[in-house]
Amino acid sequence: MSAVSKRLQQAYDQAAVIPFDPSSRFVIMSDCHRGQGNAGDNFLPAQNLFFGALEYYYDKGFTYIELGDGDELWENRRMGSIIEIHNEAFGMMSKFYKENRFYMLYGNHDMVKGRNSFSRKHCRGYRCPVSGYDLPLFPGIQIPESLILEDRESRRLFLVHGHQGSLINDRLWLLGRFLVRYFWRPLELVGFLAPTGAGRPHKKKDRIEKELAGFAKDKKQIMIAGHTHRPAFPQPGEGYYFNDGSCVHPRCITAIEIENGDITLVKWLVSTRPDRTLFVDRQVLSGPVSIAAYFGQ
Numbered sequence: 001m002s003a004v005s006k007r008l009q010q011a012y013d014q015a016a017v018i019p020f021d022p023s024s025r026f027v028i029m030s031d032c033h034r035g036q037g038n039a040g041d042n043f044l045p046a047q048n049l050f051f052g053a054l055e056y057y058y059d060k061g062f063t064y065i066e067l068g069d070g071d072e073l074w075e076n077r078r079m080g081s082i083i084e085i086h087n088e089a090f091g092m093m094s095k096f097y098k099e100n101r102f103y104m105l106y107g108n109h110d111m112v113k114g115r116n117s118f119s120r121k122h123c124r125g126y127r128c129p130v131s132g133y134d135l136p137l138f139p140g141i142q143i144p145e146s147l148i149l150e151d152r153e154s155r156r157l158f159l160v161h162g163h164q165g166s167l168i169n170d171r172l173w174l175l176g177r178f179l180v181r182y183f184w185r186p187l188e189l190v191g192f193l194a195p196t197g198a199g200r201p202h203k204k205k206d207r208i209e210k211e212l213a214g215f216a217k218d219k220k221q222i223m224i225a226g227h228t229h230r231p232a233f234p235q236p237g238e239g240y241y242f243n244d245g246s247c248v249h250p251r252c253i254t255a256i257e258i259e260n261g262d263i264t265l266v267k268w269l270v271s272t273r274p275d276r277t278l279f280v281d282r283q284v285l286s287g288p289v290s291i292a293a294y295f296g297q
Contacts, residue, residue, distance in 0.1 A: 004165030030067035030226030031246035052280035068107025068161030107161035162225030213241035262288035
């Protein structure tokens with residue numbers, strides 16, 4: 001068994017199980033890489049799309065699952081500064097959390113969230129810039145590595161970021177953080193892409209996705225990951241590996257929806273009405289496809 005498969009199996013074995021049925025609604029997004037509002041903040045171009053999408057999902061009764069790398073904590077030291085800059089997004093996520101409709105996983109770029117001491121210190125509350133008062137954020141939140149969604153027929157969907165087993169992104173993540181923070185971040189500020197996320201070479205992404213898809217195929221169950229920033233949506237009979245893409249593409253953000261027992265890949269982007277006004281638009285990329293169809297393979 002490869003290092004990737006071993007770590008994925010470990011994450012699978014430790015995952016909490018969340019039941020779902022045809023009435024359940026989940027939206028899964030990842031790789032927001034929220035930063036401190038400077039030139040290295042890759043989330044800035046997408047922040048309005050993200051907020052508009054979350055408003056839609058909140059009003060429609062969805063549960064929001066953030067699948068890791070929500071915050072850029074390799075480049076940035078202070079979580080408080082990220083929350084302050086993106087307070088509207090965090091305020092919306094807090095509304096989900098208050099209604100038990102929010103789960104946050106950690107990825108390689110925000111692995112410190114897995115420490116209970118970190119979430120107690122940085123995720124309890126935030127200062128509202130309008131009122132000036134301290135408001136609750138995610139008090140008592142637990143931020144795990146993985147989750148499993150399970151329906152009444154014991155069909156399982158394994159949710160994980162997808163960095164597991166990588167030398168730099170997992171086993172030596174402290175070294176990876178050091179290199180990004182002190183070497184690649186200054187280069188990114190003048191236009192270079194760090195060799196992680198969107199800047200990762202295509203061959204490296206292909207290798208990562210092959211490992212993830214192989215694990216999902218061996219277990220014969222759906223796995224939804226992020227990490228590579230490339231959406232993936234196989235049709236029944238083609239495989240079990242899905243990827244929700246990212247929230248740092250220059251023109252759109254992508255998400256995976258689970259609703260009415262179906263799975264759908266969507267994107268959110270700025271579109272134009274006939275009168276040339278702009279609006280935040282939801283477009284279906286793939287699906288909807290019945291989840292049950294994948295378990296007949």
